[in-house]
Each structure stands twice: as C-alpha cells, then as structure tokens.
Amino acid sequence: MIFQSTEHYIASPELALAVNAAVTLEKPLLIKGEPGTGKTRLAEELAASLGTELINWQIKSTSKAQQGLYEYDAVSRLRDGQLGSERVGDINNYIKPGKLWTAFTAAKRPVLLIDEIDKADIEFPNDLLHELDRMSFDVYETGQRITAIQRPIVVITSNNEKELPDAFLRRCFFHYIRFPDKDTLTQIVLAHYPTLQADLLTAALELFFDLRAVDALKKKPSTSELLDWLKLLVAEQISPAVLRDKQHQGGLMPLYGALLKNEQDLALLEKLAFMARRAGR
16 A cells, blocks of 8 residues: 545655555554644545545543443443343443444454544553554453454554653654645645635735744644635635735734634734834834
C-alpha cells in the first residue's frame, strides 16, 4: 500500500512516508500536532483510500483502556436476575464489545483511530501496551480469548497537551504535523473550495498568517477555522478590498469570530488595531 494525497486531503511527503512506514512495520502511527491540522481527517482519508472500515475511538478525560476491550454490565444482569428474565442465563448478553474488540474481529483489516489520547489520564496509554503488543486479550467473565484476525492499522492522535509515557512512545511510529506553509495551505483550501476567487484567497491568507504571527495569542487559528472563515467570507460576499481595508471595523478583519475563540485574544487584537491606528495618524 502507498498512501498519498487524496482529492480532499493534502498530505506532505513526510506525512505520507510516515503513514506508509507505520503500515509496513505494523506499528501504531502516533500523530501529534496542534488542533485543526488534519490529524483525525488523516485516518478518515486513509480508511477511504483503502476501502476499509474506520473504527473511531474518541477518547475523553474519563476514558479507561478497559472500555476499548469490553464492558460487563453487572448491574443489568443483577436487575434481570431479580426480575426473573431468561436473558440472565447467558452472560454474553451483558458483555459489550469495545473498539479494540471490533477492530480485532473485523473481516477486513480496518483502520482503528484512537483519537486525542492525551485527554485521558497518564495510565491510559500504559494500560493499552499489552493488548497492542499481543493483539489479543481475555474476557475474564467468559474465559474467552479475543485474538486479532489481522493486525489493524492503528492511528493515534494527540494535541500534545500532555506527555505520553516512554514505554508507549517506543512502540509507535511518530510523526509531528507542522502547521502548513502558505503554499501547502493554498492547496488545502483549493481541495475544499476549488472555485474560490484567487484574489480573495490571497488576501485572506495574508490576514490569516498575520494573525497567527501574533505571539501573545492564547489560541492561534487553525486550518479548520480558516476553512470556516473562508466559507463565511464567500457566503457574505466579502471582497478582497474589504479584507485589505485596515479601517474595517476598527482594524479587525471581517467575521473574526470564526478565527478568534476567546475574549482575551479579541481584546489583544483590538488593542493592536488601536495602536496601529494611532501610529498611522
């Protein structure tokens, strides 16, 4: 298999190489990068290019590794026993397969996405080591052993909010998605909006990269937010001239709410715009 850019996803040569190397080595691919750089979309496009199922395990702060294997609903079994239900005789009625179980038993080699692993506590990655190494686990309530029919393609994403254990990192093939440069970002935008006016795109990207260059921003706008902003600019028929007009809304770009996500960054930009106006007098 050779993964490369698709119609709707632009992969850098380094990223494509990392994907292909992880698949060849049969190691989990750990993708780090700031939010909105296309980490989750990568797994979606990889599954689509292979014509296989994407199994998405969205990690939360409360997620436990055991949930990826299976969950045993002892409470429901106890209640059914009290009610005299016939279901209580078969313990399998109370075992819910998790995402790893589903991936291990898929008929065709799937893509398993473990999304935003850094949201979970520090023990979560360590608790997965054994299962990811052996590609099997035991269901203790039934004595059953679930073994992978074939090793799934595992993609793990992280927003780099916390460090992952060394033992876990050693088992992964790592790639960091750097924020795209202007040329690459232009390709990404045109993959989504192929008919976008060239002048509008040029003016929008100039403003966008100027905004990202502000060091004190608490949250820099991401690729996904740029795409949302461009969609709004087209819908509201904002012209390139308006984007270049430094006096627009006191020096703020149109529809800035698509790019700025907190009041501190908005206040900072308003202050910078005010200072720029004073300097221009």
